[in-house]
Amino acid sequence: MSITTLKINGQDVVTESGKTVLAAAKEAGIPIPTLCHLEGISEAGACRLCAVEVKGTPKLMAACVTTVAEGMEVETHTPKLQDYRRMIVELFFAEGNHVCSICVANGNCELQDAAIEVGMDHSRFNYRFPDRGMDLSHSQFGIDHNRCILCTRCVRVCDEIEGAHVWDVGNRGEACYIVSGMDQPWGEVSACTACGKCVDACPTGAIFRKGTTTGEKAGDRAKLEFLVNARDKQEWSR
Amino acid sequence: MDLAELKALAVAEKAKFKPLRVHCCTSTGCQAAQSLEVKNNLAKAIQDKGLGDRAEVVGVGCMGFCGRGPLVQFAHDDQLFETVTPDQAEGIIDVLAGGEADLVKGDPEHPFFSRQFHIVRKNSGNINPDRIEDYIAVGGYQSLYKALFEMSPAEVVAEVTASGLRGRGGGGFPTGIKWATVAKMPEGQKYVICNGDEGDPGAFMDRSVLESDPHLVLEGMAIAAYAVGANHGYIYVRAEYPLAIQRLETAIKQAKRYGILGSQIFDSPFDFKIDIRIGAGAFVCGEETALIHSIEGKRGNPRPRPPYPAQDGLWHCPTLINNVETYGNISAIIEKGSAWFSGIGTEKSKGTKIFALTGKIRNNGLIEVPMGITLREIVEEMGGGVPDGEIKAVQTGGPSGGCIPAYLLDTPVDYDSLTKVGSMMGSGGMVVMDTGTSMVEVAQFYMDFCQEESCGKCVPCRAGTVQLHAMLTRLLKKQATLADLETMEQLCYMVKEMSLCGLGMTAPNPVLSTLQYFRSEYEELLQPLPTMPENHALSV
Ligand SMILES: Cc1cc2nc3c(=O)[nH]c(=O)nc-3n(C[C@H](O)[C@H](O)[C@H](O)COP(=O)(O)O)c2cc1C
Numbered sequence: 213m214s215i216t217t218l219k220i221n222g223q224d225v226v227t228e229s230g231k232t233v234l235a236a237a238k239e240a241g242i243p244i245p246t247l248c249h250l251e252g253i254s255e256a257g258a259c260r261l262c263a264v265e266v267k268g269t270p271k272l273m274a275a276c277v278t279t280v281a282e283g284m285e286v287e288t289h290t291p292k293l294q295d296y297r298r299m300i301v302e303l304f305f306a307e308g309n310h311v312c313s314i315c316v317a318n319g320n321c322e323l324q325d326a327a328i329e330v331g332m333d334h335s336r337f338n339y340r341f342p343d344r345g346m347d348l349s350h351s352q353f354g355i356d357h358n359r360c361i362l363c364t365r366c367v368r369v370c371d372e373i374e375g376a377h378v379w380d381v382g383n384r385g386e387a388c389y390i391v392s393g394m395d396q397p398w399g400e401v402s403a404c405t406a407c408g409k410c411v412d413a414c415p416t417g418a419i420f421r422k423g424t425t426t427g428e429k430a431g432d433r434a435k436l437e438f439l440v441n442a443r444d445k446q447e448w449s450r
Numbered sequence: 451m452d453l454a455e456l457k458a459l460a461v462a463e464k465a466k467f468k469p470l471r472v473h474c475c476t477s478t479g480c481q482a483a484q485s486l487e488v489k490n491n492l493a494k495a496i497q498d499k500g501l502g503d504r505a506e507v508v509g510v511g512c513m514g515f516c517g518r519g520p521l522v523q524f525a526h527d528d529q530l531f532e533t534v535t536p537d538q539a540e541g542i543i544d545v546l547a548g549g550e551a552d553l554v555k556g557d558p559e560h561p562f563f564s565r566q567f568h569i570v571r572k573n574s575g576n577i578n579p580d581r582i583e584d585y586i587a588v589g590g591y592q593s594l595y596k597a598l599f600e601m602s603p604a605e606v607v608a609e610v611t612a613s614g615l616r617g618r619g620g621g622g623f624p625t626g627i628k629w630a631t632v633a634k635m636p637e638g639q640k641y642v643i644c645n646g647d648e649g650d651p652g653a654f655m656d657r658s659v660l661e662s663d664p665h666l667v668l669e670g671m672a673i674a675a676y677a678v679g680a681n682h683g684y685i686y687v688r689a690e691y692p693l694a695i696q697r698l699e700t701a702i703k704q705a706k707r708y709g710i711l712g713s714q715i716f717d718s719p720f721d722f723k724i725d726i727r728i729g730a731g732a733f734v735c736g737e738e739t740a741l742i743h744s745i746e747g748k749r750g751n752p753r754p755r756p757p758y759p760a761q762d763g764l765w766h767c768p769t770l771i772n773n774v775e776t777y778g779n780i781s782a783i784i785e786k787g788s789a790w791f792s793g794i795g796t797e798k799s800k801g802t803k804i805f806a807l808t809g810k811i812r813n814n815g816l817i818e819v820p821m822g823i824t825l826r827e828i829v830e831e832m833g834g835g836v837p838d839g840e841i842k843a844v845q846t847g848g849p850s851g852g853c854i855p856a857y858l859l860d861t862p863v864d865y866d867s868l869t870k871v872g873s874m875m876g877s878g879g880m881v882v883m884d885t886g887t888s889m890v891e892v893a894q895f896y897m898d899f900c901q902e903e904s905c906g907k908c909v910p911c912r913a914g915t916v917q918l919h920a921m922l923t924r925l926l927k928k929q930a931t932l933a934d935l936e937t938m939e940q941l942c943y944m945v946k947e948m949s950l951c952g953l954g955m956t957a958p959n960p961v962l963s964t965l966q967y968f969r970s971e972y973e974e975l976l977q978p979l980p981t982m983p984e985n986h987a988l989s990v
């Protein structure tokens with residue numbers, strides 16, 4: 213195993229070469245906020261919350277898709293980054309319909325966590341109040357597009373882990389939405405094995421198990437990591 | 451076919467040209483104004499007047515002065531006729547035969563033409579794009595031959611590097627360095643892609659090149675493929691360009707028939723085939739990683755770079771991707787050498803650039819100008835200035851660029867100078883605005899475009915452009931406060947720095963540049979502050 217040494221927030225960090233800055237920071241106990249990242253599936257680099265400053269380049273780099281390099285000097289929490297992160301979270305809240313008090317994920321939501329982390333208490337941007345609809349055609353699960361932040365974690369988990377590729381993204385820009393099957397009701401997609409992985413992968417209350425009510429969606433994200441690594445680690449139970 | 455045969459064919463084809471050639475533009479712009487009927491009538495008039503043995507009408511590509519089309523020009527003496535109607539065809543042939551007729555004559559000596567310098571457009575408007583023989587007649591494919599038989603791939607790369615050519619697709623990345631990177635990748639499957647997506651509103655340079663001289667682009671791609679070690683190429687063209695697609699299809703078929711594309715080109719060991727891929731017309735599909743996804747049959751979403759396509763591109767193979775106009779320069783560089791090419795332009799921007807000159811200006815159309823020419827020369831001399839009124843700003847770089855105010859018109863047109871004044875070269879849109887134009891409305895127009903065209907993958911761009919557009923709209927309705935203006939500015943910087951691809955990174959530029967030069971226009975639109983009622987003295 214070859215190793216790389218770098219500095220994160222002035223702290224010397226030694227990590228396996230080829231890892232991402234995000235992984236290196238996590239090992240070193242430096243938390244970087246993320247939303248589209250999920251341990252065990254490919255990276256999208258879509259939410260941009262994990263952006264960090266790297267000495268020597270004027271560009272901000274998304275930590276989840278930036279590979280560590282020898283001698284790299286990374287700053288993860290400069291005032292500018294915190295400012296920008298807060299603005300991103302505001303944009304998320306303004307873009308969908310997030311009414312936490314009546315949401316299944318209340319208290320267990322990564323968007324909420326991000327908001328708390330960056331100190332967002334209100335949005336400077338006007339709420340868009342989109343009418344995005346929901347799909348309750350599946351016998352066990354439902355999806356409320358109003359709470360979707362388009363992180364595509366469901367898309368990737370279903371494709372890469374379950375191998376069913378039920379989800380994809382339709383349309384573009386603000387009109388983007390998560391489609392099931394060939395843009396059919398979820399319940400009609402025969403590829404869906406009802407494994408529930410997308411429920412666990414979803415950071416918000418957008419995908420949920422039917423019958424859960426306010427604050428009852430307790431995600432089990434470690435389960436996904438366990439599933440992906442089971443074969444590698446020869447661990448079949450946890 | 452060998453070089454002697456290629457040259458013999460060129461001579462033979464040239465000999466077939468009749469002494470009096472009447473060029474009639476058959477590109478999209480003029481076709482829309484009935485130029486095909488004009489052409490038919492011209493041919494008929496030639497027959498009717500018994501000139502068939504010495505005169506012929508040739509359907510040619512775009513002559514550049516599209517705003518005054520349909521255009522007809524005599525090849526032997528450059529006489530130019532503008533806004534020709536089908537019933538004027540007879541009159542034109544009368545003039546050809548030495549007579550007189552009442553026609554709108556253009557001035558081929560006008561600065562619009564005389565200030566141009568043609569490298570990429572050298573054959574546009576001079577040859578029939580539907581015939582490979584016409585291209586061969588003007589020396590076509592001799593550069594490819596030269597590259598294959600007289601130069602090693604490394605020498606070709608070195609020549610392009612030495613020429614100083616930079617990418618014409620917007621970014622201005624040094625072409626030679628890109629080629630060298632792909633060439634250095636381990637041997638194996640590699641690809642060459644030509645980016646003809648051209649999504650900027652108002653830009654049509656690449657369409658014109660593809661329609662007017664498709665073989666020039668094919669030749670450039672073949673030379674590139676030889677240099678980097680690729681055997682397969684794709685041209686990505688948007689579906690809105692049916693004529694360009696049709697002409698490319700014809701061109702590829704003809705080149706294959708001559709053994710200039712396909713297996714063992716010119717009987718050398720080099721194989722290269724080209725396929726066309728048709729895009730559905732999304733602006734973001736011009737971004738290189740999105741374009742590659744689109745060719746792979748996936749959703750046209752950009753992905754984070756690195757890895758760059760040069761290392762990990764189409765189907766994860768090393769891939770060279772260049773713009774149409776970039777490829778259009780290659781043949782001339784190989785033919786005349788890098789020293790010739792680098793003698794044109796400025797220190798850091800070599801060669802020429804094609805612009806689509808539009809907006810509030812007398813002479814609209816396509817111009818190919820040497821780098822380093824000033825905006826003033828383009829707008830005032832070539833463009834003939836603003837019809838009535840005064841010039842206020844010039845917009846370059848489309849939705850990624852900015853507005854350059856009139857007092858900076860002496861800025862030379864090169865990559866670095868345009869970036870320095872807060873705009874960019876971009877792919878070649880140039881819109882002239884007069885004093886009647888509201889700069890906030892201009893910014894809103896481009897933001898509307900960006901919010902529509904955002905792929906929606908990353909949040910700063912997807913939601914940020916929507917909010918910026920909403921804020922500009924509120925401002926125009928006089929409903930925004932000073933605090934809103936400040937938030938808007940901060941949001942601009944956030945979107946610029948945090949977005950995943952070039953679309954988001956540059957989307958705020960039209961706002962930022964108009965804020966930089968025309969801030970007072972924004973401030974004038976602010977919601978009036980509530981005033982204290984007169985009698986509200988502290989008289990409690
Ligand atoms: C949103 C966006 C749109 C783009 N559109 C085009 C385009 O239409 N044509 C083009 O050649 N390059 C376009 N580009 C630039 C390409 O990504 C790429 O840099 C270029 O094709 C490289 O060719 P060049 O080096 O010859 O310029 C676009 C980039 C972005 C970010």
Ligand code: SF4
Nearest residue numbers: 310311315321416417
């Ligand atoms: S998804 Fe999260 S942020 Fe959105 S309403 Fe539910 S709890 Fe609130």
Ligand code: SF4
Nearest residue numbers: 370404405407408410
């Ligand atoms: S339940 Fe499983 S198979 Fe069905 S959509 Fe979700 S992840 Fe895919």
Ligand code: SF4
Nearest residue numbers: 360361363364366414
């Ligand atoms: S449904 Fe959930 S997991 Fe899927 S994109 Fe939306 S927020 Fe992400």
Ligand code: FES
Nearest residue numbers: 257259260262276
């Ligand atoms: S976690 Fe890195 S971009 Fe979303």
Ligand code: FES
Nearest residue numbers: 475479480512513
């Ligand atoms: S389209 Fe005819 S001159 Fe340009």
